[in-house]
Amino acid sequence: MNTPPSPPGAERTDGSSVRIGALVPLSRPGWVEAGHHLLAGLELAVHEVNGAGGIAGRPLELVVRDTAADPQRAAAAVDELAGLGVAALVGEYHSVVARTAATRADALGLPFLCSSAVLDALTEQPTEWVARLAPAQSHGWRIYADFLLGAGHSRIAVAAESSVYWTSGARILRDHLAPRGGTVVELDMSALTPRAVCDELVDHRATALLLLVGHPEPAVTIVKSVRRDRRLAGTMIGAPAGQPEFAEWARLLGDDSAAIPFLRYLPERLGPLGARVGTALRERLAEAPSFVAFEGYDTVAVLAEVLRIHGEDRASIARSWPRVEVQGTRGQIRFSRTPGIDVRQWAWPPVQVVDRDPSEPDRFRVLRTG
Numbered sequence: 001m002n003t004p005p006s007p008p009g010a011e012r013t014d015g016s017s018v019r020i021g022a023l024v025p026l027s028r029p030g031w032v033e034a035g036h037h038l039l040a041g042l043e044l045a046v047h048e049v050n051g052a053g054g055i056a057g058r059p060l061e062l063v064v065r066d067t068a069a070d071p072q073r074a075a076a077a078v079d080e081l082a083g084l085g086v087a088a089l090v091g092e093y094h095s096v097v098a099r100t101a102a103t104r105a106d107a108l109g110l111p112f113l114c115s116s117a118v119l120d121a122l123t124e125q126p127t128e129w130v131a132r133l134a135p136a137q138s139h140g141w142r143i144y145a146d147f148l149l150g151a152g153h154s155r156i157a158v159a160a161e162s163s164v165y166w167t168s169g170a171r172i173l174r175d176h177l178a179p180r181g182g183t184v185v186e187l188d189m190s191a192l193t194p195r196a197v198c199d200e201l202v203d204h205r206a207t208a209l210l211l212l213v214g215h216p217e218p219a220v221t222i223v224k225s226v227r228r229d230r231r232l233a234g235t236m237i238g239a240p241a242g243q244p245e246f247a248e249w250a251r252l253l254g255d256d257s258a259a260i261p262f263l264r265y266l267p268e269r270l271g272p273l274g275a276r277v278g279t280a281l282r283e284r285l286a287e288a289p290s291f292v293a294f295e296g297y298d299t300v301a302v303l304a305e306v307l308r309i310h311g312e313d314r315a316s317i318a319r320s321w322p323r324v325e326v327q328g329t330r331g332q333i334r335f336s337r338t339p340g341i342d343v344r345q346w347a348w349p350p351v352q353v354v355d356r357d358p359s360e361p362d363r364f365r366v367l368r369t370g
Contacts, residue, residue, distance in 0.1 A: 003310060020063070020088050020091045021084070024039045029214075037296070038115060040295070056303045056311075060113050067101075072100075077103055078108065089110060091116075095121050095137070101114075111130075113302060114134065114343070120179060123342045126342045140351050143351050145172070149180055151236070153207045156206060158170050158186050158212050159210070159211055161214060164253050169212055171348075180337075194224075207235060208237075242263055244264045245262060259358050260356070263352070264352050265330070268350075277329045281294075282359065284344060322336070333346050
């Protein structure tokens with residue numbers, strides 16, 4: 001990191017490192033735990049790439065910038081990293097932040113392999129500069145909607161904050177459920193207290209409440225309020241965005257953390273590579289790795305293979321997305337054009353609906369796969 005930057009996109013043959021920029025939420029209001037898992041996966045893969053000889057004998061270097069879930073901060077980081085001569089960008093968890101980063105990367109001609117953000121409209125127009133590992137929100141959330149119907153829930157309430165991501169999620173659910181006899185009632189969390197949410201659930205006779213809100217607050221307080229309201233004893237709480245995946249959820253909610261179905265992007269059983277990486281991630285994190293950590297690892301695995309074949313030329317990296325074929329921790333990774341998605345997309349990573357087991361909250365139950 002102390003070597004002078006080369007011109008953007010230039011090849012360097014002097015033995016210096018091959019730099020890639022990493023966007024990660026590592027401070028509040030970002031989802032810090034997700035950021036740490038994402039970074040652990042990125043760093044583990046970089047460590048293994050370098051242990052195997054690097055990129056044509058040169059070490060791979062991760063230049064990390066904290067986005068703190070701030071789109072403007074992310075845009076500034078993209079500009080900075082482009083000026084430092086990174087070959088490509090990786091990372092980001094928050095969809096709204098990733099959208100800003102992707103738009104800026106597209107404008108600068110800087111390849112961006114997005115690890116975890118799922119918002120369908122990651123860019124405003126088709127681009128060859130951006131590829132994505134995580135499934136599009138419309139894909140995963142439709143699977144979640146089918147799970148709701150299969151579990152007998154057709155009257156759905158969503159506790160929603162104002163955000164492009166949450167608005168998109170509510171629309172996906174409504175559009176998918178309505179033709180199948182389901183209804184979605186939106187509860188505006190800018191105007192409601194958790195206690196008022198409980199009253200609304202009773203008034204609308206909703207059988208399921210979905211948390212389309214930030215973590216830990218107000219999600220944790222809403223869960224506690226609903227679980228303690230005797231009128232709502234049979235109401236299912238769901239969190240399609242994946243809040244219960246992380247250990248902090250269980251620490252904050254205890255027994256109340258269980259039986260809240262959410263989406264995660266793992267196969268039912270990991271293969272040999274996934275199992276080995278999972279063990280190494282657990283050692284790094286001192287806890288069970290989330291799907292986000294595997295997304296981080298797979299991101300670098302893909303980009304390292306691209307760099308080995310195509311070098312650091314940015315345009316060559318972007319042109320390579322349609323030809324990528326890499327064995328990742330969760331399956332064979334290929335990118336394609338998917339209807340309605342303006343970036344190169346892995347279609348699709350494995351998708352599960354899971355929850356924490358009420359009898360053992362540290363254990364996950366798979367409720368549906370897609």
